[in-house]
Amino acid sequence: MTSKKTGYLLGAVAGAGVMAAAVAGAGVQLPSAHAQLPKGGLIKASTVPIFAPPPGAPMSFADIFDRVSPAVVSINVTSRVDTSALRQIPGLPFVLPGPRGGGQDDEEDGDQGGRTERGQPRLPTQQSSGSGFFISADGYIVTNNHVVENAESIKVVLKDETELDAEVVGRDEATDLAVLKVKGRAGPFPFVNFENAGKPRVGDWVITVGNPFGLGGTATAGIVSAYGRDIGETFVDYIQIDAPINRGNSGGPTFDVYGRVIGVNTAIFSPSGGSVGIGFAIPSEVAETVTKQLISGGKIERGYIGATIQNFTTEMAEAQGLASQRGAIVADISPGGPSQRAGLQIGDVVVAVNGVAVKSSSDLTRQVARVRAGENLRLDVIRDGKRRNVDVRSGVRPSERELAANDNTGPGGRPGAPGTAPGAGAPVLGMSLGPLDDTARNRLNLPATVRGALVENVDQASDAGTKGLRRGDVITLANGRAVVQPTDLAAIVDEAKKAGRSSVLVGVYRNGRTAFLPIKVSG
Numbered sequence: 001m002t003s004k005k006t007g008y009l010l011g012a013v014a015g016a017g018v019m020a021a022a023v024a025g026a027g028v029q030l031p032s033a034h035a036q037l038p039k040g041g042l043i044k045a046s047t048v049p050i051f052a053p054p055p056g057a058p059m060s061f062a063d064i065f066d067r068v069s070p071a072v073v074s075i076n077v078t079s080r081v082d083t084s085a086l087r088q089i090p091g092l093p094f095v096l097p098g099p100r101g102g103g104q105d106d107e108e109d110g111d112q113g114g115r116t117e118r119g120q121p122r123l124p125t126q127q128s129s130g131s132g133f134f135i136s137a138d139g140y141i142v143t144n145n146h147v148v149e150n151a152e153s154i155k156v157v158l159k160d161e162t163e164l165d166a167e168v169v170g171r172d173e174a175t176d177l178a179v180l181k182v183k184g185r186a187g188p189f190p191f192v193n194f195e196n197a198g199k200p201r202v203g204d205w206v207i208t209v210g211n212p213f214g215l216g217g218t219a220t221a222g223i224v225s226a227y228g229r230d231i232g233e234t235f236v237d238y239i240q241i242d243a244p245i246n247r248g249n250s251g252g253p254t255f256d257v258y259g260r261v262i263g264v265n266t267a268i269f270s271p272s273g274g275s276v277g278i279g280f281a282i283p284s285e286v287a288e289t290v291t292k293q294l295i296s297g298g299k300i301e302r303g304y305i306g307a308t309i310q311n312f313t314t315e316m317a318e319a320q321g322l323a324s325q326r327g328a329i330v331a332d333i334s335p336g337g338p339s340q341r342a343g344l345q346i347g348d349v350v351v352a353v354n355g356v357a358v359k360s361s362s363d364l365t366r367q368v369a370r371v372r373a374g375e376n377l378r379l380d381v382i383r384d385g386k387r388r389n390v391d392v393r394s395g396v397r398p399s400e401r402e403l404a405a406n407d408n409t410g411p412g413g414r415p416g417a418p419g420t421a422p423g424a425g426a427p428v429l430g431m432s433l434g435p436l437d438d439t440a441r442n443r444l445n446l447p448a449t450v451r452g453a454l455v456e457n458v459d460q461a462s463d464a465g466t467k468g469l470r471r472g473d474v475i476t477l478a479n480g481r482a483v484v485q486p487t488d489l490a491a492i493v494d495e496a497k498k499a500g501r502s503s504v505l506v507g508v509y510r511n512g513r514t515a516f517l518p519i520k521v522s523g
Contacts, residue, residue: 005104013209016193016413037059040130041365055141068259071192072132072211073157073159074132074248077129077150078127078152079128079150080152113356129254130251131143131211134189135194137189140179141180142264142432143251144176145172145173145177147250148168149171164184167183171294172290175286176282178292189400194262194284204224204310205223206254206256207220207221210265211252212249220243223276227283230362231233231267231269231280233364236286238281244277245265245268263283275475302393302396303373303395304337304398306333307334308332308513309350309361310329310515314519326357326358326359328343330350335343342393348382349382353379355380373394377394381434428489429522431459432458433454433475433489435453435485436474436488450476452509454473454475455472462522463503463520464518473510476509476514493521502516503519
């Protein structure tokens with residue numbers, strides 16, 4: 001799986017795992033009310049000193065571990081990997097030293113020089129490991145997609161060291177979840193349940209069990225650090241937990257103090273690849289919904305409105321006189337898609353979906369994704385400074401690969417060779433602008449549907465230059481109004497200055513799509 005996580009966020013992969021969080025002990029026996037607590041927190045029961053934890057802290061996690069650990073399994077995966085394509089990026093499996101197994105496809109020293117029956121070079125064998133857990137007595141197991149997505153064979157190891165073959169029932173790359181089914185044994189298997197009704201609060205104890213570094217059956221404890229973490233994935237608001245999480249914990253469960261699953265461990269934040277106490281788990285409500293669909297054989301379908309969006313930032317809001325309004329701004333509309341049919345426009349700021357506030361582009365995407373195809377979405381949008389409703393009938397979201405293949409960054413959006421710039425007008429916002437006439441359109445190979453003012457030169461010391469505008473860009477909108485000629489932008493900038501605004505929100509067309517940038521005005 002190609003991860004979208006940035007910085008040092010590491011996908012807790014097959015063999016490169018994630019283990020997070022902690023759990024509190026249920027049914028802890030507290031010291032007698034008559035016991036005296038001397039300094040140091042020690043009490044005496046008979047003649048045996050016992051440490052007394054402060055109120056709210058568990059005496060031990062042992063009872064919880066004993067109850068839930070039989071449902072947690074280690075997952076060992078054999079796959080073939082093109083070593084020339086390996087990169088140190090989030091989501092790549094961690095290669096264990098030396099091949100494990102010994103099947104007919106395995107060869108000494110990484111299978112160097114081997115050939116398939118068709119004479120093709122045989123890729124070297126990779127052994128990797130992760131974690132998972134039973135969610136039913138008949139052998140269904142939840143894990144991460146990146147643990148098993150390239151697997152040739154999968155074996156799960158139970159707590160009693162029994163090793164069983166397993167097969168993939170279904171995978172969902174978008175949420176990094178997968179479901180396996182044990183083969184060759186009917187069960188019953190010990191299993192655990194997802195908890196969706198009640199959530200631990202930030203600061204409550206949680207516990208995780210998994211397979212860090214291939215050690216198996218390991219428990220770590222900590223607290224819920226935060227909810228709603230956005231780490232660059234589209235459809236998941238992650239739970240942040242602080243229990244030690246390491247490679248091999250991918251796909252393992254995070255439990256609450258009652259031994260119920262509140263999350264699936266997926267990623268860590270780490271400059272070095274090891275645990276620094278910041279881990280992330282997929283919330284149980286997401287995991288349960290996806291895994292049920294995978295088990296039933298249904299395709300994972302998500303709502304889709306056919307619009308490209310970006311965060312509507314505080315600076316953008318100030319540029320349009322909208323104070324601290326949050327939301328998502330529409331940067332592009334898919335031709336013939338649900339948004340175009342409904343009348344949504346580029347530059348609209350979506351602030352709510354079906355009455356639920358939208359705080360960011362990720363928030364909008366997730367709210368839309370929860371809706372079934374054919375259902376109606378009422379979008380609250382701000383257009384020309386006024387709030388209005390747009391009703392959109394949801395479509396079915398294409399796969400991430402299909403969306404990437406349909407990305408409209410083809411020849412129609414390529415800037416042409418530098419050449420000699422036509423005569424440019426007076427600078428506006430640090431840019432010299434010219435008309436987008438037929439000559440310029442042909443020179444830059446721009447589609448006929450694009451209208452605006454052409455950027456001929458940019459003062460690199462200006463705010464526009466600092467924010468990356470360049471020759472060949474087309475300014476199509478400013479503060480929600482269409483820009484057809486350079487004078488249009490100049491007039492809008494003058495209005496912004498008179499209104500006391502510090503910036504103007506411009507729509508910039510480049511490489512087949514529009515993006516919005518707040519550009520500071522001068523004087």
